Amino acid sequence: MSEVQITESELQAYADGRLDLARSAAVEAWLAARPDQAERVAEYRRIAEALRAAYDPVLQEPVPERFTQALGAQPRLQRYAAVAAWMALGIAIGGVAGWQLHESRPASAPVADVGAVMARRAAIAHATYSPEVRHPVEVGADQEAHLVGWLSKRLGAPLRAPKLEAVGYSLVGGRLLPGDNGPVAHFMYQSNHGTRITLYVRTEAASNRETAFRYAKEGNVRVFYWVDRKLGYALSSGDTSKDDLFKVANAVYQQLNP
Amino acid sequence: MNEAQRLVDLIPRLRRYARALVGDRAAADDLVQDTLERAWAKLHLYRRGTDLRAWLFTVMHNVHVNRVRATRPMDMLDDEMPELAQRPAQGDGLLVRDLERAIARLPAEQRAVLLLVTLEDMSYEEVARALAIPVGTVMSRLSRAREKLRLMMLGQSAAAKLTVVK
Numbered sequence: 001m002s003e004v005q006i007t008e009s010e011l012q013a014y015a016d017g018r019l020d021l022a023r024s025a026a027v028e029a030w031l032a033a034r035p036d037q038a039e040r041v042a043e044y045r046r047i048a049e050a051l052r053a054a055y056d057p058v059l060q061e062p063v064p065e066r067f068t069q070a071l072g073a074q075p076r077l078q079r080y081a082a083v084a085a086w087m088a089l090g091i092a093i094g095g096v097a098g099w100q101l102h103e104s105r106p107a108s109a110p111v112a113d114v115g116a117v118m119a120r121r122a123a124i125a126h127a128t129y130s131p132e133v134r135h136p137v138e139v140g141a142d143q144e145a146h147l148v149g150w151l152s153k154r155l156g157a158p159l160r161a162p163k164l165e166a167v168g169y170s171l172v173g174g175r176l177l178p179g180d181n182g183p184v185a186h187f188m189y190q191s192n193h194g195t196r197i198t199l200y201v202r203t204e205a206a207s208n209r210e211t212a213f214r215y216a217k218e219g220n221v222r223v224f225y226w227v228d229r230k231l232g233y234a235l236s237s238g239d240t241s242k243d244d245l246f247k248v249a250n251a252v253y254q255q256l257n258p
Numbered sequence: 259m260n261e262a263q264r265l266v267d268l269i270p271r272l273r274r275y276a277r278a279l280v281g282d283r284a285a286a287d288d289l290v291q292d293t294l295e296r297a298w299a300k301l302h303l304y305r306r307g308t309d310l311r312a313w314l315f316t317v318m319h320n321v322h323v324n325r326v327r328a329t330r331p332m333d334m335l336d337d338e339m340p341e342l343a344q345r346p347a348q349g350d351g352l353l354v355r356d357l358e359r360a361i362a363r364l365p366a367e368q369r370a371v372l373l374l375v376t377l378e379d380m381s382y383e384e385v386a387r388a389l390a391i392p393v394g395t396v397m398s399r400l401s402r403a404r405e406k407l408r409l410m411m412l413g414q415s416a417a418a419k420l421t422v423v424k
Contacts, residue, residue: 009397018382043408051373067266067294070291
């Protein structure tokens with residue numbers, strides 16, 4: 001039987017399904033007589049399948065905002081907008097603080113004001129971290145268990161990072177912040193369009209209290225906040241409508257109180 | 259469609275390749291970020307009408323090589339990475355891990371060729387252009403990468419069998 005020559009390159013191209021019909025048939029005939037070579041090529045195909053199965057899911061992951069921000073014009077505007085929001089907020093807070101000083105209110109502020117202070121702190125944290133491109137969080141969502149464990153430990157309360165995919169947001173990660181009553185947990189979420197929402201969670205000095213949702217607007221940042229027993233929550237966003245943010249707040253509340 | 263939008267559309271593919279190339283998610287996304295920034299700054303060097311994807315992967319390759327050179331010179335050697343401590347495979351969940359680990363142990367330039375061919379489905383000529391190497395080199399690296407992976411995977415299943423027999 002006269003033997004056709006098959007090169008290693010042709011075997012590779014065969015494994016990739018890139019030979020024309022004639023050469024493909026020649027390789028198949030050649031492999032038919034060599035089971036060990038046939039097995040080798042079959043394994044190459046299995047490895048290719050396994051590679052695609054392992055990495056193709058990355059294609060479905062939401063694209064982080066920082067990537068599109070790397071691509072020019074519109075993003076830069078967003079960054080300026082964020083800075084502007086932050087400055088407006090600073091001015092607003094300065095005004096409120098001045099007004100409070102003027103009134104010379106003592107430390108024992110009414111309960112509602114405690115919540116309002118939390119909302120303000122949450123809005124500041126949101127304005128500070130949500131435009132962050134490179135370091136939006138300290139610990140990413142890929143280490144969610146570690147993140148939640150760490151923050152729970154620091155706050156001294158069992159926390160959970162709500163799953164918000166149903167309302168269009170996925171966890172980016174979180175960080176630890178200083179707060180009035182001790183450490184604060186700060187979770188960041190992001191939509192497919194790059195819109196960010198942050199959840200500020202702190203321990204409450206007076207426990208066993210529950211409040212309804214309250215709403216505040218600090219500069220450009222909208223905040224829904226509430227207290228549920230030992231923990232106070234504030235959900236902030238700069239570019240989500242009040243109604244949409246309320247939906248997310250509801251989702252958070254329901255997940256934390258099943 | 260303008261180039262910026264086309265670059266945005268290619269981001270998921272860049273991420274997939276980067277994830278497989280460098281393994282670690284954060285490091286892979288940093289590579290994507292640097293690539294996009296560089297591509298955006300160098301967009302005037304891209305010739306309209308040519309293949310934007312190929313150009314972008316070339317940019318990523320150059321960024322990656324520079325980063326590797328700056329941080330991990332060992333990775334550039336055309337030798338296998340040192341043997342890592344291996345756990346025996348225990349089920350499907352670990353198979354992906356095994357595969358990832360095996361890929362990480364391939365020499366960097368073989369890994370790049372295999373991934374561009376397999377994940378990006380690039381022609382051998384496109385890979386040669388993206389990596390600035392001859393097609394013959396693409397073929398030999400592809401062949402060596404696959405054979406090494408095959409042997410590593412064989413070794414792992416052999417190790418798994420040994421622990422079962424124990």
